[in-house]
Amino acid sequence: TGIDYVAGLVANAFGDISFDTSSQNGDIHGDDFVAGLAAFSFGDISIADSFANSKIESTSYSGGLVGYGGDISISRSYFMGSLDGGDAAGGLVGYSFSTVGVENAFAEATISGANSTGGLVGVADEVSATKAYMLGDVSGHEIVGGIVGNSGSVNLDTTYVRGDISGDDLTGVFSGSVDPANSGVTSFWSTDACRDCVHGLFGVGISNAQR
Numbered sequence: 001t002g003i004d005y006v007a008g009l010v011a012n013a014f015g016d017i018s019f020d021t022s023s024q025n026g027d028i029h030g031d032d033f034v035a036g037l038a039a040f041s042f043g044d045i046s047i048a049d050s051f052a053n054s055k056i057e058s059t060s061y062s063g064g065l066v067g068y069g070g071d072i073s074i075s076r077s078y079f080m081g082s083l084d085g086g087d088a089a090g091g092l093v094g095y096s097f098s099t100v101g102v103e104n105a106f107a108e109a110t111i112s113g114a115n116s117t118g119g120l121v122g123v124a125d126e127v128s129a130t131k132a133y134m135l136g137d138v139s140g141h142e143i144v145g146g147i148v149g150n151s152g153s154v155n156l157d158t159t160y161v162r163g164d165i166s167g168d169d170l171t172g173v174f175s176g177s178v179d180p181a182n183s184g185v186t187s188f189w190s191t192d193a194c195r196d197c198v199h200g201l202f203g204v205g206i207s208n209a210q211r
Contacts, residue, residue, distance in 0.1 A: 006030030007039035007067065008052060016043040017069075022050040027057075034058035035067035035094065036079060044071040044098075051078045059086040060114075063094035063122065064107055072124075073101045082110040089113030090122035090149065091134060102129040113140040118149035118175075119161060126153040133160040140167045145175040 005012040008024030017038050024036045033040040036052025045066055052064055061068045064079025072093055079091050088095040091107025100121050107120055116123045119134030127148045134146055143150045144167030147159055154175045161174065170177060 003030060004032045005039045006034045006058075008036050008054065010038040010041070012039065013041040013043065015041070017041050017045045019045075019047045019050045022047075024052040024054060027055045029057045030062075031059045032061050033067045034062040034085070035065060036063070037065045038069065039067040041069045043069070045069040045073075047072075047074045047077050049076045051080070054079075054081045056081065056083045056085065058084070058089070058094075061088050061094045062086070063090045064092050064109060066093045066096075068095045068097075069093075070096065070098045071101075072096050072099070074105045075103045077105045079107045079109055083112070085111070085113045085117070085122070087114045088116050088122040088149075089140070090118045090120055091136075091138075092120045093124065094122045096121070096124035098124070099126040099128070100124040102127075102132045104131045105129075106133045106135065108135045110136050111138045113144075113149075115141055116143045116150040116177075117167070118144070119146045119163070119165075120148065121151070122149045124148070124151050126155075127151045128155045129157070129159050131158045132156075133162070135162050137164040138166070139164075142167065142169045143177050144171045145177070146172070148175045148177075150177045151175065 036054050062085035091111050117140030119138045146161035146165045
């Protein structure tokens, strides 16, 4: 528990961070820059074979694994629990000022935020996700997505969203802000998830009964 820069493992770093077979269990509470593994870094962050199982509460820049960073790569890792994060909240990453790459990773959690809230990534310049999924409800005010909240470029392949996605404006099954240049034909969303979504509706819709 703290005010700013609160994390299960690394609170504040100015260089690159690498996690391999790392884990975190337990509740985390803070204001800005809060996450399960790494709260803040001006450098790049690499995460492999790691997880966080936590209840996270924050006012902004919060993620299940990473709160704020540069280039972020996540593979074979996950977040389980809940995140109440305010602005820039994501099940894996809250905010990246560069690119986020996700492969074989997931969030199974309840994610709630304000503006720019995503099931996996809240905000990033570019997001690429392969074999990734979000199981759980995602809610916010503006720019809410089942996978990505706010990004200039989103590329998804073999992704799945199952949960209730809700927001006041710019709400999409996959992305709240943009349709990706290449979504891939194997991206799926649950037709039970977001009946009122009008942005980011790409991929193939299937019901929970069909899954």
